[in-house]
Amino acid sequence: MKPPKFSVFLSSFLLLSFLLACQEKTPQQKDTLTVAKDFKFETASLSQIGLDSIQINKMEDSIKSGSYPNIHSVLILKNQKLVYEAYFKGHDELWGDSLGVVQHHKDSLHDVRSVSKSIVATCVGIALKQGKIDSLSQSIFDFYPEYVKYKIGLRSQITIEHLLTMTTGMEWNENVPYTDPRNSEIQMTSSEDPIEFVLSRPLLSNPGEKWEYNGGTTQLLASIIERATGKNIHEYAKENLFTPLGITGSEWTQFPGLDLPAAASGLRLKSRDLMKFGMLYANQGQWNGKQLLSKSWVKNAFQPHIWFGRNNNVGYGYQFWIFKANTISSGHDHLIPAAVGNGGQRIYIDSDTGLIVVITAGNYNNWTLKKDSEALLVDFIYPALISN
Known part of the structure; x- marks a missing residue:
């Protein structure tokens, strides 16, 4: 789904100025599953890890009071230790259908919306490591011989990497509301054949030249996974990503009337x-101890392959957003990758500070909200790193 518009600034610690236009089993695998089931987060107190509890308490009070509305969970990991975990009640949805007010807790499944895209891309990385996919420079039409009629002109040059970086050059419009019939993702969802719908889009620019937010690229990536492995994206993710991580509960919403997971936005975790x-x-x-993804994949996934936004300060990797930041602790610009989902779903991964922040929320399709998930990060969590 379409990501929200960012405009985030944190004085003295973090400077972020974002502008977005828009959001077969082996015995070894069995052993891995046994270990994964026993996984427990290492924990520490906020003070033990050097975070200011006053700032975090202020954040929690602000969520409970509704000043930062409809936040459902906040988890903070610092230096491999879980130092904060809280859940809140609030109105929620399942892929647009109201669930009413939900009391969220650690076992609650939650729409992750476009965080699904980062999961799909990761499955591509795993399939690449397994040799199921030859190369990211492979033509997407290698997987679609029945659609060869669309392999013409510039479209014939589109590769898997162009899908990953949303630089296909396709005509695609997710800049209008999802209630608007002109929205390309809604058109794809409503089509009889979502894959043909995406492959048939006219090209407006050379592949690799221009970024355009495009959920259709994710649907093609999921389709390529299925054609390369014989398993749909949810089956493949459960076997090769979720099970090793000890993720035992997941749902993936399907397109209406089709036995096809909505790859770009349908996952619940x-x-x-x-x-x-x-x-x-x-x-x-x-x-x-098991290398699920190659180190080179991780590096490339978190590398901005194209810059855009105001002053080119927002980048895009392999279905991850890349934000340029400057911190006092590092004294230089560094990159903060994030998985981003409509409504306030976030995973921020800041390797410079050893910080990972997970936020879920129910502010779906609210693109003007200022006290949102990003504001929690900027107003409370990063200040907690420097207040002590």
């Missing part, structure tokens, strides 16, 4: 499972 996903990347693709 627990907040702790989102934290595990962030930790996998912070650990350079390794989990419990």
Whole structure:
């Protein structure tokens, strides 16, 4: 789904100025599953890890009072230790259908919306490591011989990497509301064949030249996973990503009337499972001694392949947003990758400070809200790092 518009600033510690236009099993695998089930987060107090509890308490009070509305969970991991975890009640949805007011807790499944995109991309990285996909420079039409009629002109040059970085050059419009029939993702969802719908889009620019937010690229990536492995994206993710991480509960909403997971936005996970996903990347693709992703994949996934936004300060990796930041602690610009989902779903992974922050919320399609998930990060969490 369409990401929200960012405009975030934190004086004295973090400077962020964002502008977005828009949001077969082996015995070894069995052993990995046993270990993963036993995984427990290491914990520490805020003061033990050097975070100011006054700032975090202010954040919690502000959420409970509604000053920062409809936040459902906040988890903070610092230096591999879980130092804060809280859940809040609030109105929620399941892919647009109201669930009413929900009392969220650590076992609650939550829409992650476009964080799904980062999960899909990660499955591509795993399939690449497994040799199921030859190369990211492979033409997408290698997987679609029945759609060869669309392999013409510039479209014939689109590669898997162009899908990952949303630089296909396709005509695609997610800048209008999802209630607007002109919205390309809604058109894809409503089409009889979502894959053909995406492949048939006319090209407006050379592949690789221009970024355009495009949920259709994620749907193609999921389709390529299925064609390369014989498993749909949810099946493949459960076997090759979720099970090793000890993620035992997940749901993936399907397109209406089709046996097809909505790859760009349909996943539901627990907040702790989102934290595990962030930790996998912070650990350079390794989990419990097993290298699920190659280190080169992690590096490239978190590398801005294209810059945009005001003053080119927002980048995009492999279905991850990349934000340029400057911190007093480092004294230089560094990059903060994030998985971003409509409504306030976030995973921030700041390797410079050893910080991973997971936030879930129910502010779906509210693009003007100022006291949102990003504001929690800027107004409370980063100040807590420097207040002590």
